[in-house]
Amino acid sequence: MSTSTVVPPRKRLSEGLTVTQKVFIRSRNGGATKIVREHYLRNDIPCLSKACDSCQEIVVPDASNQLPKFVLSELPQPLPNGIGKHYVVLDTNIILLAIDLLENPDCFFDVIVPQIVLDEVRNRSYPVYTRLRTLCRDSDDKKRFIVFHNEFNENTFITRRENETINDRNDRAIRKTCEWYASHLTKHGIKIVLVSNDRLNREAAQRKQENQAYVTKSLFEYVSLLPNAEDIKDLIPNTDSTELSDNKDEEGLSEFVFPEYYSTARIMGGIKNGVLYQGTIQISEYNFLEGSISLPRFSKPVLVVGQKNLNRAFNGDQVVVELLPESEWKAPSSIAMDSEHFDVNDNPDVDESEELTDKTNSIIISDKQRRLLARDAIHAQKSKKVQPTARVVAVTRRSWRQYVGQIAPSSVDLKNGGTQNVFVILMNKCLPKIRIRTRRAVELLDKRIVISVDSWPTTHKYPLGHFVRDLGGIETVEAETEALLLEHDVEYRPFSKKVLECLPKEGHDWKAPADLRDLEANSKDPLLKNRKDLRDRLICSIDPPGCVDIDDALHAKKLPNGNWEVGVHIADVTHFVKPGSAVDAEAASRGTSVYLVDKRIDMLPMLLGTDLCSLKPYVDRYAFSVIWELDDNADIVNVDFTKSVIRSREAFSYEQAQIRIDNLEQKDELTLGMRALLNFSIKLKNKRLAAGALNLASPEVKVHMDSETSDPGEVEIKKLLATNSLVEEFMLLANISVARKIYDAFPQTAMLRRHAAPPATNFEILNEMLQRRKGMSISLESSKALADSLDRCEDPKDPYFNTLVRIMSTRCMMAAQYFYSGAYSYPDFKHYGLAVDIYTHFTSPIRRYCDVVAHRQLAGAIGYEPLSLVHRDKHKMDMICRNINKRHRNAQFAGRASIEYYVGQVMRNNESTESGYVIKVFNNGIVVLVPKFGVEGLIRLENLTNDVNGAEYDEVEFKLSFKDKNSGKIRDVYVFDNVEVQVKSVLDPITSKRKAELLLK
Amino acid sequence: MSRLEIYSPEGLRLDGRRWNELRRFESSINTHPHASDGSSYLEQGNNKIITLVKGPKEPNTRSQLDPNKATLRVTTNITQFSKFERSKSSHKNERRVLEIQTSLVRTFEKAIMLHIYPRTMIDIEVHVLQQDGGIMGSLINGITLALVDAGIAMWEYISGVTVGLYDTTPLLDVNSLEENAMSSVTLGVVGKSEKLSLLLVEDKIPLDRLESVLAIGIAGAHRIRDLMDQELRKHAKKRVKHASSN
């Protein structure tokens, strides 16, 4: 068998430009295609060192006529051991492993990233690539990172050799780059240090050059050379393959071995032939050793049970699974288990040698049999007694990020002052604990710390990670707030200089022009002439008390024909935030403002959010207005959209507005308008409800802060006034009108929001509970039917029962999502909860990015200004939608977590007995919701009874019977039962997490 | 797919060119003297195109006869093997191909002095052996070369090139990877003038960007005209030398 490696010819085209061909085989879905691409080599790629004078001669400007910036310092950091001044060249493995370290402001200066490394990083991990690119872009003066296009430089390009693997070839290319830089910079006395954790690459580098033109170091060796090595060593990622320490990490190994993952060929073949399945794994909130995967072929999620079957998958990883033989299928577990309480006494240095008999591996099942198995599995799901189970055979995409946690005290050897292995328990209880090596274990006890996961070798029971930084003491407000922001991936750092530079120069002195026809103002803003002057309208805003970012304001005015002109005016954010600007990019990436109990993380800089855009009273502000003509039935006669300038007459709180409307003495025009608005809003709401809009509930509570000490005082359930609903109805109306308009103008890329109907399976359990316990049921035929059936779920003896059902139904609903109109067909645009055919978010551009896009599209639709290409490109809109969906979700979680934390703090001081409801029954505990605090908690069987084995669980009746701890009598607890619980807040000794602990009275 | 760095912050494209650089452009004429009256072989990047011109000749049917001028016909054969993946259909009679043919006829009707060849037919046959983006521009260039080789009188050279627009950066002479990632404009430029005999915009391009796209396109087309001119003159010299040595 002869192989061919045709060396592609190089052809000189002109001075400094040569062309060659890049040939490779693309294997995809079992096919193999020969790909040939042109590859141009050039001599005008500079080294970008300030020390170099020759490269200044060769540079050429780019498309915007900018010359490249020479970034690398002429006086870089010197290293000991005779190395002296140096630049660093990074290998791919270092970037993938230690991007956190590279971002650290105290090490890694003057770094060269070869293009081939950048390409490899991009193929392996796009997020790391983005971070690296950001680092190169923003590190001009401090960190000084550059990308050197070695593949396009005729001096550093190399052709692949016969029988050379692509990795070897790329390693050789990196070494070639080092050689070139080394010889290029010798005369300036700057050394090149290649940092690589690939021993073979380092050895090859040393073998090749006896004269040691450049130096090679592993990450650990390199860091050891730095003056601040001691501080940084802890931050070095923990992998088995790195030679972190030469005493080898052997104590971490054990006989416990996870199954190896399948080969790519096997996975591709299996997926294609329907014997393997790919999906995102969701670890159960109540049991960290049970995961489930929703797969299109199966009507219900497939279970993955047990450590070995989960096979190192993290919550949220994209994994490939295969079904287990029928003998191992089981009922979904009704046991609750947290990672923190599992194997508490594991020693991080010795992974227990647990004998897990691996039956599945000993049975060889052919793919034909597997297909039959899949058929049985689908069948079994319908019969519902046994659930098919599966095991993870590969992880295709890791969801790893930085996590917040704390060191498990039991894993620390207090007497050991040196480096030791310790466990970190993560705040997210779906995740396993992480094993890290640190020198500062003792010091970090009782601290919230950030760690990063590096690897999970088959030989380790727990994943390996490394320490990133500490956030501060457990239960300090700062640490806890930062922890929850980090946990929910909320960007909370102050806005960068580049972002702030985009704001109007006038700052807080910015003023809308007094006269829109003013020539000077018009010459500055050519779009000004398209703005309508609405300063004569009696506009006011109604918001929660203390609101500073006022997005919306309203007015109503009686028209001569008897109809009403009603206007909704929304802050004109897009006047200040132009597409493509740095502030736009930042807002797009943040996606939403995040509201915590004591803190707001803004999407836009303060100057815009709370001043220039905010529709404050008594000053002129730019707005985007939706103006309807409504008849007496609140039917729309006409709608108009315009950019405008307005002056709000008053900023009310809901309560103030309510008082003013209720006070019949007030007969001024503003109040009359407000009354009209209120009347219309009631009509609109009734229409909506008649159409089947849902009235769902969530246990929303509000934490009152003591204004002096800013300590949380008490918890209160949110109250709703008629004026809340006034604003809400008009916002809904505006959103719907805008959605129609932009969909009309941009049928493929309009920014919309949809809410899918919930699949019947979501309600299965709830319905069964209702059926069994109360003889009720929820209809899923339509949103109208659902709304009506919810109304019927009344317990005459318990007024709260209806709300409870609504809360539980809310959890069964689908989440609403942002999307671009090309992504779905029109019938799927439907917003189920609001019962409208099309919907978007338009009314809060200060705090939501969707609204910013909707504003731009509406401006495009009415011909105010042309729409940016970004919002006309399906692909880019897809990226925007994905991001804001994610951010929106995270913001909600972060908000809830914040409330949870403060509720915990409130309860810390007041232990009390409250009324609660049983919402779930397991065979080893019950979950109780306490409406007063909006908290819910698991009460374990151990805490219910002294006779754990005597307890009986009836899954048909949703009943748990046990001998009561206090009375000693047999007690039956059913789902929906109203129970008295003792609520107190306790600090879990292992996780240091404050939780509401509930005890049955 | 869009995860590629189409245009890197350092100002380089996927294949290593800068924004304003053409691909390799190599051509030869009179490549098929037996099979045609004029012929050319063109490699523009990895586009490989053979063009054969037959005529002016007697039309095959009466409908092709025009008493005042020559009739022009362009047949484009995009071979099934011209892309990386072999296509299932032989692109003949595909709408896209018919459109290309019509645009090419329109482009060259203006460039050829058809009136001096009344009652004849000029048959242009193009075979695309390999394609890698910006094919329309290459077709124009191949036809111009073959027409000159056939000795058919033209007012001016027509040179073609495709320019893409990536965000706000125009990229000259796009290859297939670039062409798939962005909207692009194909120009046919008359000689060294700024006159366009063809402007094809297949996707949305914001109006305010069109000017910069056209500017670089015209500059690129002028460069191609010069490259074609060089080749023709080189060939002519060789022929003259050949003739005089006989």
Next chain:
Amino acid sequence: MSLSVAERSYLFDSLSSPQALRPDGRLAHQLRPIEVYIDFLPSSNGSARIIASDGSECIISVKSKVVDHAVEKDLIQVDIDIAGERDDSLLVESISSLFNKIIDTIDSSKLQLTQKYSFKIFIDVLVLSSYSYPVSLISFGIYSALKSTYLPKLISSFDDLEVEELPTFHDYDLVKLDVSPPLVFVLAIIGDNIFFDPAFNESMVANNGLIISWSQGKVIAPVRTIALNDTYVKGFKPRLVEDAIELVNKYAQDIVKTLD
């Protein structure tokens, strides 16, 4: 191009006489010179461009695709495209069917990748121009293209029946396709004489044409007759077929050597 009656009669007389003299001076078994270029289409797995001295020209591309050989039985497919001819014209269809028949003689086990998958080879022939019956030229072109064909190298396992795998390939290395493609010869019968590779003018006076396929040292089916013109065609002695086959057997090996 057409010949006058006098020209044709002269040609026929000189070619049918026992001491036949070919107008271009060739011996009866000599072919006209051809030029072959290979590998000029880098994005194909194999390619050839073949030009005869009269300006006839063919371009051949070989491309591969991975198929499930339980579904796809024909592992080699030839598509012929003759410039100026419709795809459903008689000429194109007869040449296509001829080649798809003789190409079956290639041992397709060479294309098997795994228990389940094989390469399928697509041979696309583009005849740019031709002045005599082009089958011989096409077969030489296909021969050269297949001989210079390199296919992706399998790196996943061969046995994929029990545990299914999708084939994966080396990202760079290619393996030379090792097959012996058949050749096709056109012979003209004029009187009792047989001539290899008749030129245009010889075809015009041929009493009949023979298409003889040859592979690996021997003549193979099909052997066909073909009318090379409209006026001179008539029957011939069966012995001449045997002679022709003998002639092919005698000289084909030399031609293969030259092509290699």
